[in-house]
Amino acid sequence: MNTILAASFLIGGLSAVLAALIVVVDGIVNNYGEVKIDINNGKKELKVNGGASLLTTLSEQGVFIPSACGGRGSCGACKVKVLSDIGPILPTEAPLLEEDEIKQNIRLSCQVKVKSDIAIEIPEELFSAKIFKGVVEKINDLTYDIKEVKIKLIEPNEIEFKAGQYMQLVIPPYEKINEYTQRAYSIASSPSQKDSVEFFIRLVPGGIATTYVHKYLKENDQMELVGPFGEFYMRNTDADMICVAGGSGLAPIKSIVADMFERKITNRNVWLFFGARSLKDLYYVDFFQDMEKKWDRFHFVPALSEPEPQDNWKGETGLITDVLGKYFKEKMDQNTPKEGYLCGSPGMINACIKVMTENGISEDKIYYDKFA
Amino acid sequence: MSPDVGLISLFFASIFTSNILLSNFLGMCSFISVSKDFTSSNGLGLAVTFVMTITTAINWLVYHYLLIPFGLEYLRYIVFIIVIAAIVQISEMVIERMSTNLYMSLGIFLPLITVNCAILGVALFMQIRNYNFLQSVIFGLGSGLGWWLAIVSLAAIRKKVDKSPVPGPLKGPGITLITIGLMAMAFMGFSGMLNVQ
Helix, strand or coil: CHHHHHHHHHHHHHHHHHHHHHHHHHHHHCCCCEEEEEECCCCEEEEEECCCEHHHHHHHCCCCCCCCCCCCCCCCCCEEEECCCCCCCCCCCHHHCCHHHHHCCEEECCCCECCCCEEEECCHHHHHCEEEEEEEEEEEECCCCEEEEEEEEEECCCCCCCCCCEEEEEECCECCECCCEEEEEEECCCCCCCCEEEEEEECCCCCHHHHHHHHCCCCCCEEEEEEEECCCCCCCCCCEEEEEEEHHHHHHHHHHHHHHHHCCCCCCCEEEEEEECCHHHCCCHHHHHHHHHHCCCEEEEEEECCCCHHHCCCCEECCHHHHHHHHHHHCCCCCCCEEEEEECCHHHHHHHHHHHHHCCCCHHHEEECCCC | CCCCCCHHHHHHHHHCCCCCCCCCCCCHHHHHHHCCCHHHHHHHHHHHHHHHHHHHHHHHHHHHHHHCCCCCHHHHHHHHHHHHHHHHHHHHHHHHHHCHHHHHHHHHHCHHHHHCHHHHHHHHHHHHCCCCHHHHHHHHHHHHHHHHHHHHHHHHHHHHHHCCCCCHHHCCHHHHHHHHHHHHHHHHCCCCCCCCC
């Protein structure tokens, strides 16, 4: 018994001493003192304590850079242009930066540390991104693995966003997850609904945020959200809109379509292709079919890749890319200009881009937010 | 009872005749992976030397003043590793502050020093061979320098080999392993001059 106690004390004590030593050295070595962050050539100047990542430092100061992965360096959403010299590209940044981005000194803000005075450039609209506090008003099962979550905003109690944009949900610690995590989800509700936001959230096996939402989140729970972010929204042109959604990727498209209808922008052709495996994966079908009746230029094409016999499916079948290709050739006007709006898995997006470019839509007219 | 080994003999023996890498084959993973370029090899070699010297000294103190008095010698593996992990953490912070370029070129291999078996090997040899404190520090320093000498030598040789007409199937890891074998044989030439086992 004494041996067990002595061993426990020894290991515990030694670990504590070494941990204290690390903390002391960290305090001395990583003390970069006060540093200045200049944003957009003097538009905003922040005085902060150096040592942390640029993303964290900025968010502590109320400037929120989008980060779909919550700063793990895997989504590449938190890119900022750095105007001062902060050293070479880190190995963790390199895979997520294009060659021309590297030339322009675009860096991943979650990976670079603020060690000395730094000047950066960020899009002006990011200044309007805020932290929102809300309460879960409704959780609704859309399919067996997708939930619709409505959050009523408390503080601030209203939001302005463009249909198609996304927000980051702040997931509190639970089970073995011992720190706050942020994940990006597209807003499914229309911008006219200012006092609340809705999301479609599909359960990803092992996913930190989706597991929390599906297994732990209850109505009346408090939630924090950051945003709005994103470049995925309707462009003001006369081109036909070819929208393709997969799974919970229907959310931003639903927001865009509802917004267009409410604002009476019904003079352009909108094609919505919704890909799913079988009937049990389809949702919001009635909403879009109803929209089709009210808006003669809106066309809704749900397609099942693996319909089950009991589905008794009479609609389109096959991969969504094949259906899209078929409609390009057979149903759409070949002579009108077109734009692509995509939301779904990275694989689906890449495959759809291929089909769209083969059918005459240039890549700069195809819009998407790829949440990896 | 400490062995009767002169400090100078121990120092040179741990660099050459009993090189931790080329005679005991400990620490091979980072040795092979980081020896592709000279600057990184040099940096990692110096970092290993630093960590090895410091951890050997601390581990000697911990072993003799904590583990032996409480009869907990059997905990030496876990205790040695805890000390090594902490010192590596500290080295990582210091290197990041002092030389960002070196920090970046070492990449993942810097934290991996923690699991570099050469470091644990030296701590265990020191204990098995009953070295006193000074002998242990000299042994740690010498072994670190021996590891550093081996990795920079391999980096230099690989630079030459890269420009040599190596048969296709042997390119990369194949020729590197052959080179290491030849280096080990060359170091064997020193054996017999000094004996510290």
